[in-house]
Amino acid sequence: MKGDVVVISVLVVLAMVQFMVKPGQAAVTCQAVSDSLAACLPYLTSGATCPTAACCNGVGRLQQMAQSTADKQAACKCAKEDAARIPDIKEDAAASLPAKCNIQVNFPISKDIDCES
Numbered sequence: 001m002k003g004d005v006v007v008i009s010v011l012v013v014l015a016m017v018q019f020m021v022k023p024g025q026a027a028v029t030c031q032a033v034s035d036s037l038a039a040c041l042p043y044l045t046s047g048a049t050c051p052t053a054a055c056c057n058g059v060g061r062l063q064q065m066a067q068s069t070a071d072k073q074a075a076c077k078c079a080k081e082d083a084a085r086i087p088d089i090k091e092d093a094a095a096s097l098p099a100k101c102n103i104q105v106n107f108p109i110s111k112d113i114d115c116e117s
Contacts, residue, residue, distance in 0.1 A: 028062075028071040030078035036062040037079070040097065045088045056101035063103065076115035083111055 039054035051059075066075045083089055095109040 027068075028066050028075045028078070030074075030081070032065060033062060033075050033078040034082060036065070037082075041086075043097070043100075044090060044093050045086065047090055047093065051097060051100050055097075059097065059101045059103060073115050076113065080111065080113070080115060 036058040037055070039058050040051055042048060043051040043055055062075060066072045083094075089111075091111065094111075098109065
């Protein structure tokens with residue numbers, strides 16, 4: 001469950017990176033990332049065709065929370081840690097999540113993303 005949250009968090013963090021606001025101290029916690037993305041776990045692990053509204057709402061909340069570069073990096077790291085604990089996350093579902101939730105990102109979504117860049 002947390003792994004799916006991590007993948008979603010990575011996606012959201014990556015989406016936020018494109019808006020690059022000034023860096024600061026991270027205010028986003030791993031618990032907040034997990035809580036925001038928990039509803040996405042079924043989509044990320046089942047191969048369902050669409051994420052739920054609750055999932056997309058959580059992705060949107062996370063995007064709103066992670067405004068600074070430090071927040072985005074922290075959320076990315078939390079998401080990657082969670083995803084590493086859930087081996088059945090479907091990479092294609094994770095990669096498609098931003099588009100399915102109408103969030104645009106200009107980079108590929110992957111478990112191998114470098115959260116520092």
